[in-house]
Amino acid sequence: MRSFVAWLSGAALTLGGPGLFVVAALDSSFVSLPQINDLLVVLNVTQNKHLVLYYATMATLGSVTGCFLLYYVAGKGGEAFLRNRTSAGRLDRALGLYRRHGLLALMVPALLPPPAPFKLFVLGAGLAGVRPLPFITAIVIARGIRYFALGLLAVYFGDAARADANTRARGGAVGGGSHPAGHGHLVGQPSHPEGPCRRLKARTSASSFP
Secondary structure, eight states: OHHHHHHHHHHHHHHOHHHHHHHHHHHTTTOOOTTHHHHHHHHHHHHOGGGHHHHHHHHHHHHHHHHHHHHHHHHHHHHHHHHTTSOHHHHHHHHHHHHHHTTHHHHHHHHSOTTSOHHHHHHHHHHHTOOHHHHHHHHHHHHHHHHHHHHHHHHHHHHHHHHHHHHHHHTTHHHHTOSOHHHHHHHTOOSSTTOHHHHHHHTGGGOOOO
16 A cells, blocks of 8 residues: 555655646545645646646545545435444534534535545535535535645745755764654654655655646
């Protein structure tokens, strides 16, 4: 699985915006690719700062597509379908939050990074009978805010964070896992020296499409 994620991430980085769309759609549907899409947004924006709006939009549209697929399946499959695939307690809590807070119960997890149980609330929206237009609107707003904010962080701090990671790598700190978690998340530098994020960072110069 790790080699597949590394290959998919590298291919998506090379493709630029279309790659972001595909990875975001997969990650928001039935494939779990935690933080890979965030990393791709940061790396693409760091390479092409003037395209920050484009990259954030492609990531948002991909996430909306994947979420709608989950939402549709949950709506068609019904409660029995979901209870066979998730714990009853977690599903009941998600449905309870929908009853109390409406679409805010979906938007807040959509803004948060993993391990927030975002997909559980997407599935819950389908089960709770949320109408398609409000569902899509909520996802567009929340994911749009998330990816645009991430893109802006990459514009202002991406170069400094990458330079810091490169300095630590030359000093041998990367392999030892002594770098702060905040830097690791921004530039995608994992504690495992062969992780897909490190391979992605090494391939940023190969990106040929916006």
